[in-house]
Amino acid sequence: MQTEIFVAGGGVGGLALAVKLASSGVHVTVAEQLKDESPLYKGELLQPKTVAILDQMDLLPEVLQYGHKIETLAFQEVDVNPGRPPEEIGSTELTYNRIASTYNYSVMIPHEKIKEILRNKASEYGEHFHFIPGARFLGFENGQAKIKQAKETYAITADVYIGAEGRSSPTRQAMDVSIKRKDYNHHFLTVTIPRPESFLEGKIVTTRESFLGMFPLPDNEIRTVLLIKAGQYKAIKEKGLEHVYEAYGDLEPRLKEHVRAIKDWKQIQLMVPYTYHVDHYVRGNMALLGDAAHTVHPMAGEGMNLAIQDADVLGELLSWCKHNSKTYHSHLPYYEQVRRPRVSFLLKLSHLSALVYSYPYPWWRQLRMQAVQRMYDDDQLHVKQMLNTSGLGIWNFSLVDRAIQGSMLPVRKKNITDHQQQRYIFDETDDYPWKHTNWKG
Ligand SMILES: Cc1cc2nc3c(=O)[nH]c(=O)nc-3n(C[C@H](O)[C@H](O)[C@H](O)COP(=O)(O)OP(=O)(O)OC[C@H]3O[C@@H](n4cnc5c(N)ncnc54)[C@H](O)[C@@H]3O)c2cc1C
Incomplete structure (x- = not known):
């Protein structure tokens, strides 16, 4: 052939x-x-x-017909009290809307x-x-x-x-x-379950030791990703599905009943990053x-x-x-x-984002909360994070950015204009440079 x-x-x-x-x-x-x-x-x-x-x-x-648009990712830091609603100790959100492009959203x-x-x-x-x-x-x-x-x-x-x-x-x-x-000190359990109709945006709930990522799919379903310590899968499985139901209910009460749609461990997939x-x-x-x-x-x-x-x-x-x-x-x-x-x-x-959630130390958590909050408060950090994640362009973080994120410098007051962003968004010449006569590649 x-x-x-x-x-x-x-x-x-x-x-x-x-x-x-x-x-x-x-x-x-x-x-x-x-x-x-x-x-x-x-x-x-x-x-x-x-x-x-x-x-x-x-x-x-x-x-778009078969997918679900996501514009915002909410980050919530909580302390868990078994059987009671989680206690929120921090929350913020990042939005794709800050990207200067018509493609300023993601799709599940x-x-x-x-x-x-x-x-x-x-x-x-x-x-x-x-x-x-x-x-x-x-x-x-x-x-x-x-x-x-x-x-x-x-x-x-x-x-x-x-x-x-x-x-x-x-x-x-x-x-x-x-x-x-390169391996990591954590694994993930992932499963799709039903969701309330009103659960429409992405959300990550974090405790000191774990997190639950939730990303709505079409047809009132939601992809969930639960972080566990590496090597803990077997022990968690032995505790039974009731343990999973409780973990979900403690982290996100809106999914407390929906998580019971998991009837078999076969529905849950172990992800080793x-x-x-x-x-x-x-x-x-x-x-x-x-x-x-x-x-x-x-x-x-x-x-x-x-x-x-x-x-x-x-x-x-x-x-x-x-x-x-x-x-x-x-x-x-x-x-x-x-x-x-x-x-x-x-x-x-992606590696840096993984590290942010990799350590259970209280001081690490404090740093994480500060860093995520500052990403929202400082428009330049917000734009850079979303643009870089989007794949539409690259705008490197500078030392000043990192100092602001680490609360060593104050948040900048000025917002980033679309015009400022355009310089960092890939155009045809960046994507397909060999097509352009002045290219020396
Ligand atoms: C558990 C898990 C969770 C993930 N979660 C995410 C996520 O949330 N977001 C995200 O963006 N990415 C995620 N990824 C990564 C994503 O799935 C991959 O990066 C993506 O699928 C890569 O696409 P690919 O076409 O390169 O490879 P694959 O999707 O792996 O496709 C390779 C194809 O090649 C076929 N194949 C393999 N060997 C042969 C062979 N010898 N002959 C013929 N066919 C062969 C396979 O059957 C398969 O269909 C995840 C991956 C895994 C495994």
Whole structure:
């Protein structure tokens, strides 16, 4: 079998790449090991940059139809009194509305739904899109991709091979890329439960030792993420579901009854966070995208977004190569040139957000409360945090910012104008620099 671009893995990253390529007339073949939907929970929060990319693919109306818009994230610090309502000792909120873009919101959407939307879109370009479900990519042999489907093994020849297989990537192995994994002192339990109709915005409730993140989904459901100490899963499970019901009720009374919809531990998924970032994305005519190249701590809700944003840049580059008669492999490094610094930045941001919730010391909690409050009080901090999280741009935190956050300097009185922000928002030249004649990349 012959194709222009072979993609191993039909997750969000591989499928977003397929939409970009097939819609611009590049022949793409995607081999996905699963035959059906995956039962596993994977990210559901689409950050603003991803929303913008999906809009460029003409998918925004459908995404909004099946998703739930989130504009605000509330942060509440509480002391828990078992059986009684939690005692609030601090609260603040951050809002995507501070971003100077029409994409100033995020969207919660079930992971399998976004995959379905992408797959259906790629299928509209049937002449250029070939999807092989139940096909496992085994590695390379004689420069060709080796695929196993049912009991048959066959080869696919392509101009470019993309590894989009997620965390365990045969393409990464073939590229001889090294990864250094970083682990954390906490794990998460995650489960979707029903929610009250009025629970519409994101919320994070924190105690000294834990937190419960709540992100509304459509159809009056809500994704919940409970932080636990690493290695505690078994002990918690032994205590039984009643213990989980109580923990939820103590942290968020609005979910006290709804949490009882969990009837079986099978509904609850254990999430073990870790991160890595490969030392190179490209080798010859092979490239990695999404989790095959980098895994991020889930705290800032970036993993799925980084995969789709990789796909956007890589898809644009490969389409441009085809339409401008440029060789693919000599231009692939430009993909890494654009994506690596952005991914590194968000990996660091997510890591810092994780650390904020990693230690139970009272002084650490005090610092955290101050820092979160100051992010709201100081508009520049607020804008930077939301813009950086959104993926729409990068505006680095300065030493002055950190001193303000740490209460060593007073809060600035002036608000940031949209015009000031624009300098830090990526435009076409930043996203696809190779297209511009004055680019020296
Ligand atoms: C438990 C969990 C919770 C997460 N929570 C969040 C979150 O809240 N927010 C967020 O943004 N991100 C989250 N993520 C991360 C997010 O799911 C990933 O970053 C994102 O799915 C990466 O997309 P991808 O396409 O690179 O990889 P994947 O989504 O992993 O897709 C890879 C695809 O390749 C297929 N595959 C694997 N090996 C082969 C092979 N050899 N041959 C053929 N096919 C193969 C797999 O079946 C899969 O369909 C979470 C991840 C996990 C595991």
